Amino acid sequence: MTAGLAMAGPTAQAAGPATAGVGTDTGTAGTDAGSRERAFAAASAEYGVPRTVLEAVSYAQTRWDFNPGHSTSGGYGPMHLVDADLGSRDEAKGLGEAQGASAAHGSTPVADTLGRAAGLTGLDEKALRTDELANIRGGAALLTATQRRLGLPSGAGTDPGQWYAAVADASGSAQEDVAAAFADDTYSVIASGASRHTVDGKDVSLLPSTTTPDRAQIGRLGLVKKATNPAVDCPPGLECDWVPAPYQDLGGGDYGNHDLANRPASPTITNIVIHNTEASYATTLKLVTDPTYVSWQYSLRSSDGLIAQHLEPKDVGWHAGNWYVNSHSIGLEHEGFAATGAAWFSEPMYRSSARLVRYLATKYDIPLDMQHVFGHDQIPGVTPANVAGMHWDPGPYWNWEHYFQLLGAPLSSQEAEGAKDLVRILPGFETNVQPLTFCTTGVADSCGEQGTNFVYLHTAPSESAPLVNDIGLRPGGAPSSTRVSDIGARAQAGLTFAVAERQGDWTAIWFNGVKGWFLNPASAPTAIPVAGSYVVPKAGLAKAPVYGRAYPEAAAYPAGIPVQPLAPLQYTFAAGQRYAVGDLTIPTNYYRAVTYSLDTPNDHVDVVGQDRYYQISLGHRFAYVRAADVDVVPAQ
Structure with missing residues (x-):
């Protein structure tokens, strides 16, 4: 169950994705559309x-x-x-x-x-x-x-x-x-x-x-009134239980399953991460209440949208596989299996989740867009070695377009007619049936036909051209595949990309350092033009490094707190390429929390730097660039 859960704390990372599915009976609803x-x-x-x-x-x-x-x-x-x-x-x-x-x-x-x-x-x-x-x-x-x-x-x-x-x-x-x-x-x-x-x-x-x-x-x-619990951070209209994640000393310097903090004062809360559990709701509650496991803020039950809250907003859960993102985010786990799709992602769960996210976004001043409310699959690895092990949930069957409609922030609302430089992927969901394989372990053609949330990217403007390669997943250069867990050539609904070229019905975008082509005919577009900005390497730079976290410069660390290394990822952002800007106000910090005791010197400290970063839409996952390495250009 590694597509959603099993994310560790500041240093531990995820295993590879599961491909477990759940069989279903054959329905007798018939084929008559009316x-x-x-x-x-x-x-x-x-x-x-x-x-x-x-x-x-x-x-x-x-x-x-x-x-x-x-x-x-x-x-x-x-x-x-x-x-x-x-x-x-x-x-x-x-x-x-x-x-x-x-x-x-x-x-x-x-x-x-x-x-x-x-x-x-x-x-x-x-x-x-x-x-x-x-x-x-x-x-x-x-x-x-x-x-x-x-x-x-x-x-x-x-x-x-x-x-x-x-x-x-x-x-x-x-x-x-x-x-x-x-x-x-x-x-x-x-x-x-x-x-x-x-x-x-x-x-x-x-x-x-x-x-x-x-x-x-x-x-x-004769219904009951909502019981008040000061630990529960939920709006009216949602049924939310308090099922606490344990903060426990395990001995030998080990502890679980989250970290204490003073959010949103420090660190700030800037993001909401959408996960799915790869487990039943029952198993999910067992795991999050295990002090030797990991934690997240909320779990949602599929059958009725019931919510269990596990952490107070001020504390940091271990759910994203990226400590920088953990320190700034709230994690929502949704019961279900990414490879099974719509059979688990029920409308009651979508509606509960959207109501909760609207409330949290308002309370913590989080913009309702896919640069701030995003899937686990969009989070970058923190070093090149971590990239291949990052998770891919909630997967290709999560209906982002419907979800943002429920959030009151339709993904189509920022369409800018006549814009040329930036496009937002919006293929529709129900009718966007993309080929996917291996939804059941070992079975190549097991995914069937259902709506998906992405378009494939090819190396040339042709359906017969190979899919683009993601060097973080396949260092040898092999093309991406149609495996349900393979995000290497997927431009996901709601994400904005910089246009690289156009040929007839095809559009190319810059994607992980290469041009990725997708079918985008004017008669049935799969992307819309949008306004915004993009970044390019500063004049004289052959390439701009991209990072998986926005940590401070060495001079910002006080004595007693080790400087955290900032390793560029393996992707090439070369001169001549451009990438859409997601956020120009990224916090630059490192939250030091590596011991159980709050009394430990130089621990539970937020180290804030002066260096500036921007979030960019690099590929399926976003990345960070230093402001000193790039210029921001208003898109036409």
């Missing part, structure tokens, strides 16, 4: 639920998707019916042991909505898992049962605003603010409308409509 629309209409009429309510609840839960057979998060079908009675045989899905682990830490167990739907409809549980009409009927039956239990009017023609409590109950949460947040999300879908071609090929749309939700109904559900 069948899901008809299923919503039929279930609405049969169970007396306004169709707008039924479709909006489904959209808020799954965006109308029906992953083949089932979701490994435990939620089945477009109504996300959760089978919470899976037992230990399905612990890999994060539900069997997760309930026990949750109970041990005071968490809400997963609601068994699939079992309830079977009782209400008389339908077989297998049908509820695999048949789209049965699944949607089950979701409609649950909504109507709640509406009638609360003594509220039902019927397909009733005012959708009178279903607020039933919609809130569909969240599965016993916490009032969480249930209300889900209901508000659902009613925002009704107000704005939505339209999608789902991952399993169905066309569903919901026209915008005006209704006034009766929010006072929430009191009828």
Whole structure:
């Protein structure tokens, strides 16, 4: 499980990525693109639920998707019916042991909505898992049962605003603010409308409509108020447990599993790192509470978006494989397997994560862009020897475009018509099916077809040209591959790159020291022009060094604190190349924390330098350059 977890502290690094997948049953939803629309209409009429309510609840839960057979998060079908009675045989899905682990830490167990739907409809549980009409009927039956239990009017023609409590109950949460947040999300879908071609090929749309939700109904559900815990740093509308990571002296000078600090005063908090766990939620909680393991700030459960917080914001987790990034970041681990993709990355988890990140970004003044909210796979190695061992999660199936929509910062919002020098990769997600292999260990063609978050880069403007090489991953110069874990030739959605050349429908960008070509036809662009700046080596320099961390100059270190070496990475940023600027205000510091005792002289000290660095978009991973080595040029 090394794509996400297993990151160590200041010096230890990650092992290579795992390629474990989870098998699924074959669904019976069929190939008719219009069948899901008809299923919503039929279930609405049969169970007396306004169709707008039924479709909006489904959209808020799954965006109308029906992953083949089932979701490994435990939620089945477009109504996300959760089978919470899976037992230990399905612990890999994060539900069997997760309930026990949750109970041990005071968490809400997963609601068994699939079992309830079977009782209400008389339908077989297998049908509820695999048949789209049965699944949607089950979701409609649950909504109507709640509406009638609360003594509220039902019927397909009733005012959708009178279903607020039933919609809130569909969240599965016993916490009032969480249930209300889900209901508000659902009613925002009704107000704005939505339209999608789902991952399993169905066309569903919901026209915008005006209704006034009766929010006072929430009191009828008898839900609990959020308990206050000063250690928990979460906004209203999220269910967050305190599951502390232990700070413990292990003897012999060793300790775990994080470091104490005084953030954001020192060091500052400038980034949020998105991980996936490569483990079930239950296993994740076991690992983060092990003093001999490592730590991160938050874990999110796939089935319902439940959050466990492990560290106070002031302290430093060991999650990024780069001590400089650790000291400035907050790490979010999302339950799931990078090679399995959408089956784990559920809509409840996306929405919880986005709500949490919006809150943290506001509190700590972190810009909502991919230079500051980024994946584990974008973090550079700290030395040339570390580059090949860095992680690749959350992987090619994390939907960055949708995630930033939920953050309220669409990746398309900075399009600058007519800009020439910089492009942002935006291929779309659902329809951007790129070839990937080895999602199951040892099986070359195991990944199947699903949306991806990147475009491949070639050595020439042709699909038949080899993929570009990443010398940090393949020092011998061999081309990158289509292995799910191989990021060497992937230009990821949301990242901005400097244009090197254009030929017809093809665009070349500077990428890890070489030109990488991707198909970008004007009729169906996979990138948009954006404004910004780029850097070039200063006049007279044959090349500018690039670094994996922004450590201070030697003169900044006080007596008793060893100067930290700053080794340039193996990538060549030569004269004639240019790279997009991600951030011009990078903090220059080294947080010294190598002992357990806070009383140790010259320890738990933030060494701040005068040297300046810029973050640049070097390749799939970003890098840092010294301001003294480059010039910043406004892009045209």
